[in-house]
Amino acid sequence: MPKQRYRITVAYDGTAYAGWQIQPKDETVQSVLERALQKMCGSRTRLHGSGRTDQGVHARGQVAHFDADITVPVSKIPIVLNTLIPSDIRVLSARKAVSDFHARRSTTAKEYRYFIWNAPMIDPFERLYCTHVRRPLDISAMRCAAKAFVGRHNFRAFTANPKTDVPSHTRNIFHLRISRSGPKICISVKGDGFLYKMVRSMVGYLLRVGAGEVSAGSVGAVISSARRTADVPTAPSSGLFLWKVWY
């Protein structure tokens, strides 16, 4: 009898983990979940995520799939798995998926949110979930610059490994919105896919715009250059959340 495919949605505080993907030595979110799956399923069970998140990156809505032949009712899967893992990772929901569903290949869109604490002093309770930027940021200039990212572009200038052999550096960005509530700034970006460290590179450049180091109008030329240079810094990982994945 073929195994059933299951799809789970997972939230995690990435502070304690060396990212999503299994590493030989360091603890990762995938490692923790696969150990729990092995206990629940009675045999080694591979978990496929929608994509990797780097060390220190958080998730509100990571999606993953696995195949299993189990008697646990699907509604009980989150309860069973959550008793087997630490509380900084929570399986939010589980459902049965069709056999050709694939957490990575079937995605149609992803949303990331990046949080910035823009004040002279960081709130100690936000330190692990926001990037602290002391100097005042010009949100209007950042919003103006953000417009240039929206649409279908070659994002080679905004990936950390431009030499990596990926088939294409073209991605379609559906929106890039910047909102502010007191000292907390949220940058929400949704697209059909993202290159390695692409969100953190876009945010890194937007922070330079906000600080007045580069003009809001310069984004287009950087995109067109299709070359990653030191002009584009990578923003720290702790402010980044994988927010939602669409299929």
Added chain:
Amino acid sequence: MPKQRYRITVAYDGTAYAGWQIQPKDETVQSVLERALQKMCGSRTRLHGSGRTDQGVHARGQVAHFDADITVPVSKIPIVLNTLIPSDIRVLSARKAVSDFHARRSTTAKEYRYFIWNAPMIDPFERLYCTHVRRPLDISAMRCAAKAFVGRHNFRAFTANPKTDVPSHTRNIFHLRISRSGPKICISVKGDGFLYKMVRSMVGYLLRVGAGEVSAGSVGAVISSARRTADVPTAPSSGLFLWKVWY
């Protein structure tokens, strides 16, 4: 020349510390701050807090005083100290105080807030700052019970060390308010002072009321008994915040 007395307000995430007060082996908030004061002042400088907070308890507005003969302008004291301490502790403000100001003895009131995450699953980002209660809580019953705590009472039944030689177990509670926003419940309690583990004991009993284990009307009799029994559990430390101190 006599030293100047300074008053500072401090916020801290208590997760990593063995409470406020200096301990021989474990790292505490007071230890961290006194090491920073020694560097800033050039000599050992004692810091007097408004009161101890236990291991894992947080603070939004702890107040403390110290005496020093320094050239650092008072407005720069938070900046200097914050560069010398980890980001889970932040000196929010500093001001000069009169020589008879005492962070503990001069208090006129304190407010604590206790946070509860009341849902089947805890948000992984709230796990260190809320107590997780899975079973639904009857907020109306808890509010009704809370009324009996308000006013001047002997709180011997709600302290963890009833045999401790304190001059009096009588305290005046000004308010005890319970609010709910989605799964997050906040219990705010303000009084002229609190006995050892008194807030956590009051919350522990209120949680039993909310779960229907004991009646809302039973608080008065427990207070009157002036005896600590197993009927009053101590709620976990991680949901507790020292919120504000008045002088």
